Amino acid sequence: MADQERTEDLAQLLARLKSTYGVNDSEISRRIGVSPATVNSWVHRKRGTGRGPNRDKLRALAAAFPKFTEAEIFAAAGRESPGPLSPDAEARIIELWRGLTEEQQRAKEVEMRALNEMNRTGQ
Secondary structure (H helix, E strand, O other), X not given: OHXXXXXXXXXXXXXXXXXXXXXXXXXXXXXXXXXXHHHHHHHOOOOOOOOOOOHHHHHHHHHHOOOOOHHHHHHHOOOOOOOOOOHHHHHHHHHHHHOOOHHHHHHHHHHHHHHHHHHHHOO
């Protein structure tokens, strides 16, 4: 299965997902909040060759169809999945943030927004 996960693209994963759950493009689209045409374009590889589905839609797929992991879905879409944020990690980040000057906080916020946008759009 590891080799399949490495080489499977989003269209192949969606075919497997539809078979596993017995759903069609319309049901997938309803569950993740996109149009059926959008899912159909992913299935037929008409969309997703550039930016691909955004991070929120990939996460929605994982939430709606839990037999498929977020990491597996992101890999099929050719994207890196965002790392987990435990409560302990969040607390450490907030504590570090509080130690920054106002100017440093603004600079880090700009940097974090740019990184988030890059991850969101895949560019």
